[in-house]
Amino acid sequence: xxxxxxxxxxxxxxxxxxxxVAVVLVAPDASxxxxxxxxxxxxxxxxxxxxxxxxxKVQVVQVASNMLSDDLWxxxxxxxxxxxxxxxxxxxxxxxxxxxxxxxxxxxxxxESGVAVVAGNVLLPGGETWLDEIIxxxxxHLLMENEQEHEDGTFMGAVLELRNRLVTPAQRTQLRRxxxxxxx
Numbered sequence: 050x051x052x053x054x055x056x057x058x059x060x061x062x063x064x065x066x067x068x069x070v071a072v073v074l075v076a077p078d079a080s081x082x083x084x085x086x087x088x089x090x091x092x093x094x095x096x097x098x099x100x101x102x103x104x105x106k107v108q109v110v111q112v113a114s115n116m117l118s119d120d121l122w123x124x125x126x127x128x129x130x131x132x133x134x135x136x137x138x139x140x141x142x143x144x145x146x147x148x149x150x151x152x153x154x155x156x157x158x159x160x161e162s163g164v165a166v167v168a169g170n171v172l173l174p175g176g177e178t179w180l181d182e183i184i185x186x187x188x189x190h191l192l193m194e195n196e197q198e199h200e201d202g203t204f205m206g207a208v209l210e211l212r213n214r215l216v217t218p219a220q221r222t223q224l225r226r227x228x229x230x231x232x233x
Contacts, residue, residue: 065104066228069137070188074111074169076145083145083169084111086180090143093181094188097204097214101221103228108137117147138231139191141184143169156209157183159190182209189220192227 074087091107098105140163144150147168150158157167165187171180182204189205190198199207203215216224 065099065102066225067106067232068098068103068139068228069106069108071137071140072107072109072184073140073142074109074145075114075116075142076111076169077113077115083143084109087143087145087169090180090184094184097181097185098188100214101216101224103224117144139163139165139188141165141167141187143167143180143184145169157187159187163191165191179209179212182213189224192224192231193220194223194227 072087072091074084076083087109091105091109095105095107142164144166148170149155150166150168155168156171157165159165165184167180167183167187169180171183185204186209193205199205200217200220201207202213203217203220204213205220206213
């Protein structure tokens with residue numbers, strides 16, 4: 050019977066796990082010009098997570114609001130009229146006009162409630178974007194179990210480096226276990 054347990058554990062590592070995620074673009078009424086930018090980032094994130102063995106089932110929603118990114122925590126998540134606890138396990142709010150969020154120093158922040166807030170106005174010289182990396186990093190925070198989640202040289206580095214997509218085997222295992230628990 051040990052061989053059956055071993056075989057099942059090997060197979061489980063290669064099964065793609067579904068993970069519903071809502072990505073909510075928050076912008077003033079006339080600022081939905083960022084929506085294609087968000088869709089591009091979501092498509093890149095889906096490819097990244099597929100390599101981890103997690104299939105993001107992303108729903109993109111847009112919300113017209115003049116709320117600032119640091120207002121979200123203090124005014125409560127329900128003030129955006131979208132987030133309902135239990136609708137989806139993870140929600141990422143992308144503030145379309147923000148170059149920094151929360152404390153005006155960060156590109157993103159994740160909360161224990163399954164909510165992350167990211168800066169949506171992040172463009173680098175040459176037109177390249179790293180919004181997908183910020184989303185992936187904050188999703189990593191939402192899924193990781195320990196408090197020492199930053200690991201330099203990986204997608205969870207304390208300072209994001211453009212196009213750093215390295216996921217260690219230990220990170221992959223931890224991310225997949227967290228996704229399994231969320232879907233139970």
